Amino acid sequence: MARLLVVHHTTSPVLQEMLEAVLGGARTDEIEGVEVVTRPALAATVPDLLAADAVLLGTPANIGYMSGALKHFFDTVYYPCLTDKVGLAYGLYVHGNNDTSGAVRAVETIAGGMSWARTREPVAVVGALGPADREALWDLGAVTAYSASLTST
Numbered sequence: 402m403a404r405l406l407v408v409h410h411t412t413s414p415v416l417q418e419m420l421e422a423v424l425g426g427a428r429t430d431e432i433e434g435v436e437v438v439t440r441p442a443l444a445a446t447v448p449d450l451l452a453a454d455a456v457l458l459g460t461p462a463n464i465g466y467m468s469g470a471l472k473h474f475f476d477t478v479y480y481p482c483l484t485d486k487v488g489l490a491y492g493l494y495v496h497g498n499n500d501t502s503g504a505v506r507a508v509e510t511i512a513g514g515m516s517w518a519r520t521r522e523p524v525a526v527v528g529a530l531g532p533a534d535r536e537a538l539w540d541l542g543a544v545t546a547y548s549a550s551l552t553s554t
Contacts, residue, residue, distance in 0.1 A: 426542025
């Protein structure tokens with residue numbers, strides 16, 4: 402069975418809504434054979450990532466950057482997984498109160514350094530979620546889960 406790893410730092414009600422929307426898409430009945438595993442960023446491990454066929458990342462934008470928790474995840478997995486996860490499909494969602502561009506850029510730089518393959522454009526939301534944001538998040542979850550099903554090892 403394919404595995405989608407969802408690594409998130411959920412620090413607010415809006416980020417909780419975002420997580421629930423991506424999980425709704427990832428767990429849709431239309432995508433079969435994919436186990437969805439969620440881990441808070443501070444608890445995600447090297448074995449979690451090595452067992453994943455795709456990864457979905459969620460973070461707040463904190464002072465123009467990804468959360469320290471997501472950065473810790475990357476610091477933990479970078480070298481141990483660098484050569485084993487080349488081409489790993491990934492998706493990203495970010496929430497900010499003012500701007501999300503620095504957080505998106507930082508995650509994409511690290512994912513690019515790990516030679517991961519983005520499944521679609523990141524979903525970046527400033528302020529409250531609207532219906533279009535929820536739909537985009539659901540789609541991100543579904544597309545990333547589907548990518549896991551295609552690359553299952």
